[in-house]
Amino acid sequence: MTTPTRDEVRRAPKVLLHDHLDGGLRPQTVLELAADCGHDLPASDAGSLGRWFTDSADSGSLERYLETFDHTVGVMQTAHGLTRVGRECVEDLAADGVVYAEVRYAPEQHVSNGLTLDEVVAAVQEGIDEGTAATDGRIVVRQLLTAMRHQARSREIAELAVAWRDRGVAGFDIAGAEAGYPPTRHLDAFEYLQRENSHFTIHAGEAFGLPSIWQAIQWCGADRLGHGVRIIDDITVGEDGSVELGRLAAYVRDRRIPLEMCPASNLQTGAAASLAEHPIGLLTELRFRVTVNTDNRLMSGTSMTDEMWNLVQTFGYSLADLRWFTLNAMKSAFLPFDERLALIDEIIKPGYAELGA
Known part of the structure; x- marks a missing residue:
């Protein structure tokens, strides 16, 4: 199989399940919004500010990585x-060839100036609707509402997600x-979400190990x-190349539990030492339900094209492999089955076929 060019990777339809809204701002937008609200920034021009974000995030510590969000939030x-x-998030993703995205953020972090949680979700949804219209509907975007694990508002945010689930919130x-x-x-x-037949994902197995994954699932x-990743x-x-899965890993693979993998981000937070050593290589080889994601496009200086192109260069993946990642993600999306199927049959498969995959 031939190795795709970067342009082919850019043109390929992509699906994004793990992208933080507050981690993907344009540096120029951060500058302009900061000027509007009197927020002090560590740099005064877009180029310098963009470098500050990536440099600060590139520290090998998840805690330090999270500090950069003080300015975006x-x-x-x-x-x-x-x-x-x-x-702008929708516009940027569409320009990068993303055809479906779930964008997450924590509403509780955006109420400092008096907005209610409901008003926060409504404002974001208005932006998503505007972006979708501006891109002629080339992309479908849904919200994921995040609760902060060190706070005590998760039930409230879960109820908010259910209240908005037919109005743009997928989980x-x-x-x-x-x-x-x-x-x-x-x-x-x-437990509330399960009783409401609602979808949810949990950040687990990034900076902490197997107990976090086990609790999240079981x-x-x-x-x-x-x-x-953990x-x-x-x-x-084994030394002979044989592979043995423990009970938890086997369960995750057997049940096809999707892994929202974010390679560039993982290198910054120290979850992997290099892309060549990133677990995504072995997990893909073992055919876990692997998906490729950006996490925080500003902090990691990344995009879906960058993430996939880096995997192509590191592991020699073909367009067929990228198609596999994309179909994994679309199958795993928190979107009704018929809508997922339509995107697969009408957009994703034809898009890759056009590129020869």
Whole structure:
């Protein structure tokens, strides 16, 4: 199979399940919104500010990585700011060849200036609608509402996600530093979502190991794993190349539980030492339900094209492999089955066929 060019990767239809709205702002937008609200920034021009974000995030520490969000979240406290960020997010993803995306953020982090949780979701949805219209409907975007694992508002955010589920919100998530804040602290929220037949993903197995993944699946009932890279700790590779899966890894693979893998971000937070050593290589070879994602496009200086192109260069993946990642993601989306099928049959498969895959 021939190796695709970067332009072919850019043109290929892509599906994005793990992308943080507050991690994908344009540097120029951060500058302009900061000027509007009087927020102090560490740089005064877009180029320098963009470099500051990537340099600060490139520290090898998840906690330091999360500090960069003080500035993006800081300028996302008004309806105007949230709508603009939502609109530009859709425009940027569509320009990168993304045909379906679930974009997540924590509404509770955007109420400092008096917005209600409901007003936050409405403002973001307005931006998504504007962006979708501006791109002639080339992309479908849904919201995922995130609760912060170190706070105590997860049930409230879960109820908000259910209230908005027919108006643009596809599901729920919890995020934030894993160590010391296990997903079981939010069991009430997850049980509520299950009773409401609602979808949710959980950040697990990024900075913390197998217990976090086990709890997310077996105690909380997660539909998908945000990151999940540490599932590799339950896989043993022998000197002869033989592979043995532990019980948890086998369960994750057998049940086709989707892994929302974010390679560039994982390198920054120290979850993997290099892309060549990233668990995505072995997990793909073992045919786990692997998906490729951006996490935070601003902090990682990345895009879906960048993520896939880097995998092509590192692992020699073909367009057929990229198609496999994309179909994995579309099958795993929190979108009704008929809508997923339509995107697969009418957009994704024809798009790859046009490129020769």
